[in-house]
Amino acid sequence: MEQYLFLHLLLYRKTRKDVLNPWLYITGLISLAIFIPVIIWNAQHDWVSFRWQLGKGASGADFGENTLAFTVGHLLLFSPLWALMGGLGLWWIRDRLVEARSPESVITVISIFPLFFFTVMSLKGTISDPHWANLAYLGIAIILGKELLWRFQKKKLYVLLASGLLINVALTGTVVTHALNPLFDWMPYELKNYDYLKNNNVPQATLEKLRNNDERLYSTSQYRLHLKQILSPAEIEEYGGLIQKTAMDISSDRLTRVLKWDKTGEQLQQLLVQNGISKISFIVSREYQLSSALSFYLPHQPWPHSIEKPERNLWSPLDEVKMGPSIFVCELQECQGGVVDFYERFEMPLRYLGEIETRRYDRMVRNLQVYELIP
Secondary structure, eight states: OHHHHHHHHHHSGGGGGGGGOHHHHHHHHHHHHHHHHHHHHHHHTTTHHHHHHHHHHHSBSOTTTTHHHHHHHHHHHHOHHHHHHHHHHHHHTHHHHTOTTOHHHHHHHHHHHHHHHHHHHHTTBSOOOGGGGHHHHHHHHHHHHHHHHHHSOHHHHHHHHHHHHHHHHHHHHHHHHHHHSOSSOOOEEOOOOHHHHHHTTOOHHHHHHHHHTOOOEESHHHHHHHHHHHSOHHHHHHHHHHHHHHHBOGGGOTTGGGSOHHHHHHHHHHHHHHTTOOOOSEEEESSHHHHHHHHHHSTTOOEEEESSOGGGOTTSOHHHHHHSSEEEEEEGGGHHHHHHHHHHHHOSOEEEEEEEEEEETTEEEEEEEEEEEOO
């Protein structure tokens, strides 16, 4: 917050002399003192947090790939109506924004800078979460609330508030409904795990047809039509369901990720017990989110270990993970590439334990392949 106030002082000519105010720097020193443990810890661990944040925010994605999702996301998160009204509120106070010492100018600078900063970071960053803009909307909400009380009669204000609540309830209800029972079919399909099909006795001739005609399609109906165009009726009859399941990119559906993790944890524990493994110390996955979620729902909560994000493995050192007992898990569609990444990182064998398929009614929400690390 201090840096935003400092920026406000620099932006306005009439307040630039206030940057010499010693209390401003005393405040900064107090903030630095509070932050010192973080700096010391990072210095002792090769500045891992700073390197991670800079890498995530400044590289890793094509230009503009995440910007639209970030922008739409924070507009919806704050509410489309209130985001629109917030912009209108800033227009209402435009005359006060040029006044260096007006509360509105201070709040606006503090609000707009983080929104601008994270939007710029989304241009190249790998991850741009909409909630990062919350600080911006907090200030905008303060300004908007004051202006609404001053400009609107109570009756009109109540109508506006009711409209905002109804829109938010409708959006929230739509999201929850779609997560539990999809309102429309948009699931991406792309076949990547040919090894799984081969291990399930899909003939080589069928696999070659699939390899030569692979493409990313959206919706179940499109993918079924695609299979009908390249496979014979007999092949579709015998292997169509297996191929469709393998090609389904469940992980791309962020709403599906919130479902049935407790059930998946129970299934994983049952699979381990069936294979004579009562307790594991570490669980490895390519992305940290998967191993972390599974760790939470397993009885003994083993340490998660990420292949792609080694910065997160301070409590699961590679040598200790190799000693085990440890397992490696991967999502069905991505598992062929995940196993390759595992071998490159660990250089040790795996033993296939089986698969976990978590369903909600007749809908598959998760399919995991499970392996044991063999020291």
